[in-house]
Amino acid sequence: MNPILVALDVPDLARAERLARSLDGYVGGFKVGLELLMSEGPESVSRIAEFGLPVFADAKLHDIPNTTERAARELAAHGARWVTAHATGGSRMVEAAASGLNAGAEGRKVGVLAVTVLTSLDQTDLETLGMSGTVQTRSVELARLARVAGAEGVICSPLEVASVKALSAELLAVTPGIRPGGFDQGDQKRTATPVEAVRAGADFIVVGRAITEASDPVASASAIVESLRSAAL
Ligand code: C5P
Numbered sequence: 029m030n031p032i033l034v035a036l037d038v039p040d041l042a043r044a045e046r047l048a049r050s051l052d053g054y055v056g057g058f059k060v061g062l063e064l065l066m067s068e069g070p071e072s073v074s075r076i077a078e079f080g081l082p083v084f085a086d087a088k089l090h091d092i093p094n095t096t097e098r099a100a101r102e103l104a105a106h107g108a109r110w111v112t113a114h115a116t117g118g119s120r121m122v123e124a125a126a127s128g129l130n131a132g133a134e135g136r137k138v139g140v141l142a143v144t145v146l147t148s149l150d151q152t153d154l155e156t157l158g159m160s161g162t163v164q165t166r167s168v169e170l171a172r173l174a175r176v177a178g179a180e181g182v183i184c185s186p187l188e189v190a191s192v193k194a195l196s197a198e199l200l201a202v203t204p205g206i207r208p209g210g211f212d213q214g215d216q217k218r219t220a221t222p223v224e225a226v227r228a229g230a231d232f233i234v235v236g237r238a239i240t241e242a243s244d245p246v247a248s249a250s251a252i253v254e255s256l257r258s259a260a261l
Contacts, residue, residue, distance in 0.1 A: 030056035031226060032252060033084055033202070035236030037061050041068045041075055047240060048079050054249040057082040057109070059234055070106040077107030084202075084234075088143060089113040093124035100125040100140070104132030110202075112183060115142040115170035122177035139180025139200075144170040144192075147185040147205035150217040163218065164188055168195055175199050186220035186228055193229035204234035208252060211238045222252045226261045 032055040036044040041064065048058055058081055064072040065087060077083045085108035089096045096113060103111045113125040122142055129138040144167040145154070151163055159166060167188040172195060174182050181200025184192050189201045205219040213219055214237065225233050235252065242248035 030054075030253060031230065031232045031256070032222075032239075032249060033057045033059050033082075033232050033234050034239050034249065035059040035061055035086070035204075035234055036076065037063050037236050037240060039063060039067055041072050044068075044072065044076060047245060048076055050246055051239070051249055052079050052081065054246055054253065055081070055239075056232065057084060059084045059086050059236075060108075061086040062088065070102055073103060073106040073108050082109035083107060084110040084112075084141070086112045089121075089125055090117045091121070093120045096121050097124035097128035097131075100128030101132035104129040104136075104138050105134075106132075108138065109136075110139050110141045110180070112141045112143050113179075115144055115174045115179075115182070119173050119177035122174055122179055126178040140174075140178070141181045141183050141200065141202055142170065142174030142177075142179040144174075144182050144184045144188070147203075147218045148215050153217075164191055168192060171195055171199060181231070183234075185218035186225035186230060186233075187218045189225065189228045189230050200231045201229055202232045202234060203230040204236070206233045206235045206238065208238050208248075208255070221255075223255050223259045223261060226256055227259065 034055045085103045125140045171182045171192045185205045186203045203225045205216045207219040239248045
């Protein structure tokens, strides 16, 4: 199974579809994030779902349970396989997201991926926010909450994935913050290479700019697949 979920972080659907068409066959799924959801609406999810690969709607829901449930239902009705919700919204909110997804999916398999600690935050940021514990302990606590609330998986950085898998092997661990050797960190702080992330236990790796901003996105995706194959992952 190809573990790459490519983040289609582009301003419009035409560009997203062009990228998706070229990467079809080189990645395991597509992520439609806030940029596309804001510019094109949930229609962007259904259009990208037409390629036949799983679509991960990275809406990062965080609202009262009733609103979250309704938003999740819409995204599932538009073909999302996974929808993200912030675990910090609490267990009732994550439960509501899962219930909304199932209502919208009409029997299709769907699931919530609960965001633990954003990969753009480090320990100092957590302290500034007045949050106790380390990034590691907090990610695991939020993963535990998400699992009990019925999430199918969590989003965490590659640096916490082993601890999350130790908590629950069944909980999907999806890791952004992926930086193939030499690629600029940008705004991400807790990063690893594709091989490091998968070796640590990631079920899926989210890769955005390292593919989409490469001069040859297909070559970049193929190089990641090849690096995983050479590492026997
Ligand atoms: O370009 P890059 O590979 O850094 O993109 C990472 C993608 O993963 C972005 O679309 C971002 O919104 C998303 N993401 C993240 N950290 C999280 C959850 C999602 O970077 N905790």
